[in-house]
Amino acid sequence: xxxxxxxxxxxxxxxxxxxxxxxxxxxxxxxxxxxxxxxxxxxxxxxxxxxxxxxxxxxxxxxxxxxxxxxxxxxxxxxxxxxxxxxxxxxxxxxxxxxxxxxxxxxxxxxxxxxxxxxxxxxxxxxxxxxxxxxxxxxxxxxxxxxxxxxxx
Numbered sequence: 600x601x602x603x604x605x606x607x608x609x610x611x612x613x614x615x616x617x618x619x620x621x622x623x624x625x626x627x628x629x630x631x632x633x634x635x636x637x638x639x640x641x642x643x644x645x646x647x648x649x650x651x652x653x654x655x656x657x658x659x660x661x662x663x664x665x666x667x668x669x670x671x672x673x674x675x676x677x678x679x680x681x682x683x684x685x686x687x688x689x690x691x692x693x694x695x696x697x698x699x700x701x702x703x704x705x706x707x708x709x710x711x712x713x714x715x716x717x718x719x720x721x722x723x724x725x726x727x728x729x730x731x732x733x734x735x736x737x738x739x740x741x742x743x744x745x746x747x748x749x750x751x752x
Contacts, residue, residue, distance in 0.1 A: 621647040625738050628729040629653045631663040637729050638663070644741040651714075651745065653728070665726070667716050669746045673723070674715040676751040677739070681713035681727075710735035712742070712750070 622645045629640035639656045649669035655661055711729050718724045730738050739750050 621645065623737075623741055625730060625734060625741075627653075627738075629655065629663070629665075630727040631655070631660060632724075632726070633663070637727065642728055642730075642738075644738075644745050646741065646745040649745060651742070653726075667714065667726075671716045671718075672714055672746050672748065673717065674713075674751065675739075675742055675746065675748050676713045676715075677710055677735075678752045681711055708732060710738075712739065714742075 622643060624641050624643045627640055627642050628637040629642065630636075631638055638660050640653050640660075641656065643652045643654075644650075645652070651667045651669075651672070652665075654664045708731075709729050710732050711727055712735075713725055713727055715723060715725045728738075742748075743750060
């Protein structure tokens with residue numbers, strides 16, 4: 600019964616986005632910029648405050664936690680478009696070589712979302728959030744609602 604209620608509320612929220620929760624946390628894997636590795640994290644999207652916060656689960660990766668404001672996010676993409684964004688970023692030197700990340704974008708069991716943003720030094724940067732396929736639609740809707748941007752595919 601509880602699962603049916605959760606499914607109904609989730610479906611209702613997708614159909615009527617005005618009723619979406621203002622703050623939602625998603626379990627995912629996030630990019631650690633220094634090492635180019637994806638590690639388990641919690642991504643919280645606050646549509647009211649216009650922020651995306653990523654907090655790594657393990658203490659040893661806490662230095663990689665990041666927060667993005669909606670005005671700093673310039674583009675969101677998935678699929679082949681996300682793969683091309685990551686490859687361009689590696690070529691420009693924005694990201695360190697990410698052998699596993701680019702190939703991970705080809706996998707179908709999970710969805711990778713590339714988020715292009717302006718960092719504190721006013722440089723264009725990109726990060727990756729890797730999320731389970733079954734959670735991806737809600738995650739993408741939350742991102743679109745928070746930023747006002749359409750996700751490119």
